[in-house]
Amino acid sequence: MPATAIVWLRRDLRIGDNPALHRAVARGERPVPLYVHSPGEEEPWSPGAASRWWLHYSLTSLDRQLRALGSGLILARGDSLATLRAAAQALGAEAVYWNRLYDPTLVARDSRIKQALRGEGLRCESLKANVLFEPWELATGTREPYRVFTAFWRKAAAQLGQGPPLSAPTALPPLPEGLLSLRMDALGLLPRIPWDGGLAATWDPGEPAALARLETFVDQAVAGYAQDRDLPGVVGTSRLSPHLHLGEVSPRQVLHAVADRVPGGLAGVAEPFVREIGWREFAHHLLYHFPRTPEEPLDPRFSAFPWRIGGAEALLAAWQRGHTGIPLVDAGMRELWHTGWMHNRERMVVASLLTKHLRLPWQAGARWFWDTLVDADLAANTLGWQWSAGCGADAAPYFRVFNPVRQGERFDPRGDYVRRWCPELAALPDRWVHQPWAAPEPIRQTAGVTLGRDYPTPIVDLAEARREALTAWDQQKGVVG
Numbered sequence: 512m513p514a515t516a517i518v519w520l521r522r523d524l525r526i527g528d529n530p531a532l533h534r535a536v537a538r539g540e541r542p543v544p545l546y547v548h549s550p551g552e553e554e555p556w557s558p559g560a561a562s563r564w565w566l567h568y569s570l571t572s573l574d575r576q577l578r579a580l581g582s583g584l585i586l587a588r589g590d591s592l593a594t595l596r597a598a599a600q601a602l603g604a605e606a607v608y609w610n611r612l613y614d615p616t617l618v619a620r621d622s623r624i625k626q627a628l629r630g631e632g633l634r635c636e637s638l639k640a641n642v643l644f645e646p647w648e649l650a651t652g653t654r655e656p657y658r659v660f661t662a663f664w665r666k667a668a669a670q671l672g673q674g675p676p677l678s679a680p681t682a683l684p685p686l687p688e689g690l691l692s693l694r695m696d697a698l699g700l701l702p703r704i705p706w707d708g709g710l711a712a713t714w715d716p717g718e719p720a721a722l723a724r725l726e727t728f729v730d731q732a733v734a735g736y737a738q739d740r741d742l743p744g745v746v747g748t749s750r751l752s753p754h755l756h757l758g759e760v761s762p763r764q765v766l767h768a769v770a771d772r773v774p775g776g777l778a779g780v781a782e783p784f785v786r787e788i789g790w791r792e793f794a795h796h797l798l799y800h801f802p803r804t805p806e807e808p809l810d811p812r813f814s815a816f817p818w819r820i821g822g823a824e825a826l827l828a829a830w831q832r833g834h835t836g837i838p839l840v841d842a843g844m845r846e847l848w849h850t851g852w853m854h855n856r857e858r859m860v861v862a863s864l865l866t867k868h869l870r871l872p873w874q875a876g877a878r879w880f881w882d883t884l885v886d887a888d889l890a891a892n893t894l895g896w897q898w899s900a901g902c903g904a905d906a907a908p909y910f911r912v913f914n915p916v917r918q919g920e921r922f923d924p925r926g927d928y929v930r931r932w933c934p935e936l937a938a939l940p941d942r943w944v945h946q947p948w949a950a951p952e953p954i955r956q957t958a959g960v961t962l963g964r965d966y967p968t969p970i971v972d973l974a975e976a977r978r979e980a981l982t983a984w985d986q987q988k989g990v991v992g
């Protein structure tokens with residue numbers, strides 16, 4: 512009778528290139544895949560509504576895959592340590608394997624669990640699976656964590672050849688008797704009031720869809736990535752982010768597919784895409800070494816920044832709902848609400864408007880993204896928001912304020928993206944579609960756009976708000992010295 516090993520699955524919802532699952536199989540043990548739903552342990556960053564939606568379908572898909580191999584997924588909810596302990600006892604398991612995560616609260620929890628279970632005689636092993644480099648594997652010449660992406664990436668890019676991904680098992684032993692799984696619905700992941708139609712129409716969670724998306728992107732789109740990646744109206748990026756977040760595909764699988772199938776491998780035409788995978792690594796590096804950054808600016812000068820006080824709630828609500836009256840911003844926020852995803856260029860534009868023109872704290876934006884993004888990821892979201900607000904590592908300086916009209920003219924020149932998400936502006940000529948307030952009245956009338964009725968009047972004057980933001984920045988610089 513082979514020994515039983517619990518494979519504690521978390522954000523590694525795949526059977527291919529899964530080191531924890533592979534370890535049990537390679538040792539000839541009987542793996543028991545277990546998922547424990549314990550959102551309280553992730554506080555204050557337990558998964559938001561869109562992420563929970565994705566998780567529901569990703570777990571469903573993984574269970575289906577495991578069943579096809581002869582096994583299945585055991586679902587539980589509650590305290591992770593107590594659940595693992597009870598499962599190990601019920602199964603007479605000898606080992607627990609899992610793949611590492613790097614969010615500060617989870618690092619602390621997992622260390623505690625490892626210590627406790629080892630103390631009870633269980634073999635516990637955690638493995639590298641979800642990043643190319645553990646956050647402690649790369650350091651500056653003075654053994655400090657990196658704060659600048661170019662230096663980080665120079666070091667990382669020289670070491671990308673990491674061997675092929677682990678192959679997926681072709682069959683697994685059946686689950687043992689005596690350990691009951693919860694039904695998927697019992698995890699309560701789906702919304703009670705259905706608002707998720709747009710998500711379902713846009714996405715297909717789970718490993719098979721992730722691998723198919725990777726394959727299509729690598730074969731058809733990666734060569735055009737450098738020129739298309741900044742155009743929100745074009746499907747020019749991989750859209751792998753939610754799949755990568757929940758580990759339906761590993762970064763090693765992504766790089767392997769590129770190295771294997773794209774002319775020039777990692778350093779050729781696909782290099783700009785590979786570099787973005789590098790940003791994902793950098794984000795994990797920063798979160799691990801600066802664990803307070805989800806709440807606090809990395810640049811301490813921003814702790815005292817004079818964010819707006821009066822009228823903040825109404826402005827935040829208009830931004831959230833895509834009713835700012837600034838088309839490129841509204842298009843992005845509506846895409847986010849409808850699909851749970853937003854193009855990277857748009858994320859930067861809407862974040863700049865929130866933190867600079869509206870002078871609202873970046874944490875408020877990060878929270879909204881957290882609840883609405885299907886790819887909400889503590890490392891990447893924190894990096895993205897601190898970068899946009901000018902207070903993070905390697906950040907865009909606060910005084911560099913994106914002009915959403917110029918951004919629209921440059922990256923959505925024919926207005927396709929804006930027209931898709933703000934159909935009330937569809938009949939405006941290209942020249943005015945990014946600034947309907949500036950269009951001559953007869954042109955607006957012909958296009959059927961009355962500001963304040965069909966489409967909002969802008970909630971800020973862009974030029975004046977920019978000046979105010981720069982004044983706030985100057986005052987603060989004066990305070991800090």
Ligand code: FAD
Binds near residue numbers: 888899
């Ligand atoms: P591609 O361009 O195809 O890139 C491939 C992969 O590289 C992505 O799937 C992602 O895993 C990674 N990646 C790309 N850009 C970045 C980046 N700047 N930082 C870290 N990883 C990156 N990304 C998230 O995955 N989750 C978030 O919660 C998140 N929040 C963001 C918030 C803001 C304010 C900003 C400006 C960016 C944020 N990003 C976040 C980064 C980026 O916008 C998304 O990763 C990207 O848009 C996902 O689309 P894609 O998969 O088509 O990316």
